[in-house]
Amino acid sequence: MAAQTEREKAREERLARLVGDHFDFVWRIVRRMGVGPDDADDITQQVFMIATRKLDDISEGSERKFLYGTARRVTANARRSTRRRPEVDADVDTVATPDAGPEALTELSKAVSLLDRVLERLPPELGRVLVLAEIEELEVAEIAKLEELKLGTAASRLRRARRAFQSAVEALGVENPFASEEP
Amino acid sequence: MTERTTARLFRAARAEGPSCQLREQTLQAMLDSARTTDSNVRTPVIRRPVVVALTAVVAAAAFVALVSRHEPAPDRLPLAPEPLALAQASASAKATPSLPASTPSPVETHSASAPPARPHPSLADEAAALERIRRAIAAGDTAEAFRLLDQYRRGGASNRMSAEGTLLRIEALARSGRTAEARQVATDFIAANPGNPLSDRARSILASLSGGTDAGALP
Numbered sequence: 001m002a003a004q005t006e007r008e009k010a011r012e013e014r015l016a017r018l019v020g021d022h023f024d025f026v027w028r029i030v031r032r033m034g035v036g037p038d039d040a041d042d043i044t045q046q047v048f049m050i051a052t053r054k055l056d057d058i059s060e061g062s063e064r065k066f067l068y069g070t071a072r073r074v075t076a077n078a079r080r081s082t083r084r085r086p087e088v089d090a091d092v093d094t095v096a097t098p099d100a101g102p103e104a105l106t107e108l109s110k111a112v113s114l115l116d117r118v119l120e121r122l123p124p125e126l127g128r129v130l131v132l133a134e135i136e137e138l139e140v141a142e143i144a145k146l147e148e149l150k151l152g153t154a155a156s157r158l159r160r161a162r163r164a165f166q167s168a169v170e171a172l173g174v175e176n177p178f179a180s181e182e183p
Numbered sequence: 184m185t186e187r188t189t190a191r192l193f194r195a196a197r198a199e200g201p202s203c204q205l206r207e208q209t210l211q212a213m214l215d216s217a218r219t220t221d222s223n224v225r226t227p228v229i230r231r232p233v234v235v236a237l238t239a240v241v242a243a244a245a246f247v248a249l250v251s252r253h254e255p256a257p258d259r260l261p262l263a264p265e266p267l268a269l270a271q272a273s274a275s276a277k278a279t280p281s282l283p284a285s286t287p288s289p290v291e292t293h294s295a296s297a298p299p300a301r302p303h304p305s306l307a308d309e310a311a312a313l314e315r316i317r318r319a320i321a322a323g324d325t326a327e328a329f330r331l332l333d334q335y336r337r338g339g340a341s342n343r344m345s346a347e348g349t350l351l352r353i354e355a356l357a358r359s360g361r362t363a364e365a366r367q368v369a370t371d372f373i374a375a376n377p378g379n380p381l382s383d384r385a386r387s388i389l390a391s392l393s394g395g396t397d398a399g400a401l402p
Contacts, residue, residue, distance in 0.1 A: 013347040019210045020314045027201040045209045052213040111195030134193045169184045
């Protein structure tokens with residue numbers, strides 16, 4: 001095989017960095033869009049393969065924005081074309097954390113399951129900014145960039161999202177999610 | 184629900200993540216795809232990397248693989264075998280019936296003349312090693328980062344991502360306060376790799392080290 005060019009090497013390094021910096025982020029984002037862990041695996045892989053194909057179009061520094069937009073699009077397409085899994089589906093309740101022991105996993109499983117139930121009650125654009133703020137812990141400016149909003153719009157949307165979240169919690173009638181739940 | 188409980192829910196969501204295997208497999212497929220493009224640059228190709236899936240029969244870790252199609256609107260979501268579920272209590276007892284156990288096959292391309300791209304045997308290992316270094320730096324554990332960097336160096340001249348390794352060394356040096364060394368390695372790197380996009384990263388580290396007083400030292 002011919003020796004690899006500088007350009008090819010640089011591209012491979014960029015791809016490795018893309019994965020290192022953003023893989024988990026994309027997976028988590030997808031996961032909180034009402035997608036179970038298996039489908040999150042699949043969709044995340046698709047997103048990164050798309051990014052590989054379009055790498056030359058992604059300018060330095062805008063990788064996360066590209067990946068976020070692609071993740072949203074691919075997830076939306078996937079959800080339109082497959083039957084949406086009901087909340088009680090065991091797969092959705094499964095939590096993917098390679099490092100946790102069994103008891104911790106059950107607790108985590110309950111927690112994310114409940115979180116998803118609450119998030120599902122929010123309009124999607126509110127749910128997304130809430131996820132970016134509370135789970136990804138991004139600054140409002142970064143949220144505005146990813147969601148392509150003006151800074152003020154992002155800030156007010158986030159305030160609305162937090163209020164909507166609280167309302168959804170009350171509507172679900174959840175007191176202590178970590179007590180045993182009825183099926 | 185209390186504020187504290189809400190915080191716990193969000194923390195749980197942060198704790199969830201993809202497996203290392205998934206990450207490494209994805210990177211491998213991406214590199215294969217990029218390499219296939221490079222070798223077929225004259226032929227317009229619809230790239231169809233085939234990522235191999237092995238489904239473990241027992242409740243051990245399951246490796247997820249998919250056929251990833253690049254048509255604009257995928258008409259079906261690639262199916263995955265049973266989930267990577269370590270809490271057996273919550274995992275469903277039923278197997279997912281419609282999934283075939285696929286057997287390994289080489290990466291396919293549309294170019295009839297080129298042989299299928301063979302995955303570099305240690306490239307995924309190398310990528311994984313670099314990621315561990317990245318995480319050590321991100322965690323502020325520069326001692327561990329240097330230890331891993333030395334290990335990576337000893338991996339030898341076959342390292343294909345050595346530029347990335349150098350960048351990580353620069354970052355580790357900068358983070359651990361070895362400013363003069365960081366500056367030196369960064370300057371040398373930029374001089375030796377003018378066209379490399381990684382030089383931009385090196386430059387920005389240099390800029391953050393000098394705090395604006397040394398602007399004239401940059402090549």
